[in-house]
Amino acid sequence: MRQLTPENIALLWKAKQYGFSDIQIAQAWKKTELEVRNLRKQAGVLPVFKLVDTCAAEFEAYTPYYYSCYEIPPLTVRKGQPPVPVHESEVRKTGNPTVMILGGGANRIGQGIEFDYCCCHAAFALRDAGFDTVMVNSNPETVSTDYDTSTRLYFEPLTFENILNIVEVEQPVGVIVQFGGQTPLNLALRLEAAGVPILGTSPESIDKTEDRKFFWQFSE
Incomplete structure (x- = not known):
């Protein structure tokens, strides 16, 4: 086309x-x-x-x-x-600054409830600091998708396309990828390249530590 x-x-x-x-x-x-x-x-x-x-x-x-x-x-x-x-969105925003947290998606070998624990406590800490928290996760069996964990919850696949769609609606001050395990970590570089502000550890540092050969050389 x-x-x-x-x-x-x-x-x-x-x-x-x-x-x-x-x-x-x-x-x-x-x-x-x-x-x-x-x-x-x-x-x-x-x-x-x-x-x-x-x-x-x-x-x-x-x-x-x-x-x-x-x-x-x-x-x-x-x-x-x-x-x-007129696009009829039903998202109810409060006007407070927003931070988005990417969850881990489905539990599987190498990615389980320990990452959900981290996402929940990140949401609680941000709420105490005065931020609205936006949780993105596709797993309804986790604590991070409980009704009282975050300010707003999006049941969406953790893909580049879907996360960008939510970012464009929410306009967060930043996105946290480090607590959701491998799935959001693999998206960090692409999201940053698309203009999404990544909070915490930089995507470049994440990429280097994910490279086992580089990390081994760095540790020697």
């Missing part, structure tokens, strides 16, 4: 609604993931975040659990002006 024709934009909407990631679309279109992301944003194909209705519509839910979806935004028409698409 070279041009954003109406047909291609409609195809892009359908692909995202069917769950295709940017990197999968990039492979089909022979582009990079960031090129597809830029095309998608240029076309207005953006995710919106919805609140999980924990009360089954019986009464209003206030638990800040969010998930993303791709819905074609309705048009708002004002007299004398062209129709404008």
Whole structure:
């Protein structure tokens, strides 16, 4: 695909609604993931975040659990002006400075509950310091995804695409990757290159210590 024709934009909407990631679309279109992301944003194909209705519509839910979806935004028409698409996000922000914490995702060999413990205590410490905490994790069986651990919780896959989507909505002062284990650590360099502020240990230092051969030479 070279041009954003109406047909291609409609195809892009359908692909995202069917769950295709940017990197999968990039492979089909022979582009990079960031090129597809830029095309998608240029076309207005953006995710919106919805609140999980924990009360089954019986009464209003206030638990800040969010998930993303791709819905074609309705048009708002004002007299004398062209129709404008309005993305209906349900994210409730407080206005306080925000720090995002990346969780560990699914428990598996080499990555378990010890990282979740670290994420929880990071959230508690940041809350005591006056920050809103945003937890990103895809594992509902962990303590970090409890309703009272963070200010807002996003049930999203820990991928480059999904994290950038949340960063663009939340605009955090920084992102903490060091407490979630291998999954967020592997994303640190790419996130920093995309302009995401990484708090704590620099991605370059993380990358060096993850390189066993380099770390062995450094330790000698």
